Amino acid sequence: MAQFNTIEFKDGVLKLIDQRKLPLSFEIFECKNYREVDFAIKDMVVRGAPAIGVTAAYGVYLAALEYKNLTKEEFLKEVLRACDILYVSRPTAVNLMWAINRMRDLINTLKEDSIDKICDAIKDEADKIAKEDENINKKIAEHGNNIIPQNARILTHCNTGALATSAYGTALGVIREAHYSGKNIFVYADETRPRLQGARLTAFELVKEKIPAKLIPDNAAATLIRDGKVDVIIVGADRIALNGDTANKIGTFMLSVIAKVYNVPFYIAAPTSTIDFNIESGKEIVIEERDSREVTHIEGIRIAPEGIDVYNPAFDVTPNENITGIITEKGIITKPFRENILKLKL
Numbered sequence: 001m002a003q004f005n006t007i008e009f010k011d012g013v014l015k016l017i018d019q020r021k022l023p024l025s026f027e028i029f030e031c032k033n034y035r036e037v038d039f040a041i042k043d044m045v046v047r048g049a050p051a052i053g054v055t056a057a058y059g060v061y062l063a064a065l066e067y068k069n070l071t072k073e074e075f076l077k078e079v080l081r082a083c084d085i086l087y088v089s090r091p092t093a094v095n096l097m098w099a100i101n102r103m104r105d106l107i108n109t110l111k112e113d114s115i116d117k118i119c120d121a122i123k124d125e126a127d128k129i130a131k132e133d134e135n136i137n138k139k140i141a142e143h144g145n146n147i148i149p150q151n152a153r154i155l156t157h158c159n160t161g162a163l164a165t166s167a168y169g170t171a172l173g174v175i176r177e178a179h180y181s182g183k184n185i186f187v188y189a190d191e192t193r194p195r196l197q198g199a200r201l202t203a204f205e206l207v208k209e210k211i212p213a214k215l216i217p218d219n220a221a222a223t224l225i226r227d228g229k230v231d232v233i234i235v236g237a238d239r240i241a242l243n244g245d246t247a248n249k250i251g252t253f254m255l256s257v258i259a260k261v262y263n264v265p266f267y268i269a270a271p272t273s274t275i276d277f278n279i280e281s282g283k284e285i286v287i288e289e290r291d292s293r294e295v296t297h298i299e300g301i302r303i304a305p306e307g308i309d310v311y312n313p314a315f316d317v318t319p320n321e322n323i324t325g326i327i328t329e330k331g332i333i334t335k336p337f338r339e340n341i342l343k344l345k346l
């Protein structure tokens, strides 16, 4: 099992594995205030929908510590302002907004209490969100393992492992569970241009745990699927609409189309906190567009000529009709997605 803490609040600072540096170097990025947390999320020091939600929650605690000597009115104003800033650090992964809203609700509930009590409650809530995420991922893994056949060859995209969450992972957590339960699985991991979360992070986790795998260029996936070398595809999610349309790392939509053409089961694995109950379809999901240097450079080395324009969406939306099922901690959601997703609210 991966033995590292993706996110750890210790000695008054938030310690994050610097995922920009993996796998070549294992470094810890320390956030001493919420502004550094905002930077860490924006620059993808930490990334992965659940992980940025947990990180933002601790960012609110850092703000509370920073402002605890102000008057109550000023304290509340500044901490809620920090919530607003963290809320928009990245636009697509709904876990970020879900975590911040949970912290805002807590603060508004406790605003008559002492500042010290509010600070302690904020820390407890951030710890709770982190612990819940780990437990949720283990439930996702157990449910997901039920759809993984013996000797399955599994294709996955981006990184959805311990590095993308508090621990264990979502889609990669299902893969871990299948491996440790003796299913003799094999993994094809997409490198996942342009930030290479597959090559750098998923490969790091798979090698660390000796899970049999091959790293492939994103463009090789179609041939593997066509040639019958993939039994199931399982990916993560950043935001799921009521109808099951799912935003995930760029390249996911393309995989889903190929899977549909060749009848390969295509699963999403995500906590229910990734479901946005306020949107009907994927059309309403804001897709983050990132800096062009992510495409024109690799590890700081220019690979494209000066002057070329770039389109760099960080995510795409997979339509629900391409999705076999959505694996959550509450079980596997199948079609009709809207009806079955709404049942989660009951």
Ligand SMILES: CSC[C@H]1O[C@H](OP(=O)(O)O)[C@H](O)[C@@H]1O
Binding pocket: 047, 048, 049, 050, 157, 158, 159, 160, 161, 164, 165, 169, 170, 171, 197, 235, 236, 237, 238, 248, 249, 250, 314
């Ligand atoms: C369980 S991680 C979910 C999701 O987040 C990743 O995006 P990013 O690396 O940009 O934060 C990717 O879309 C994963 O599938």
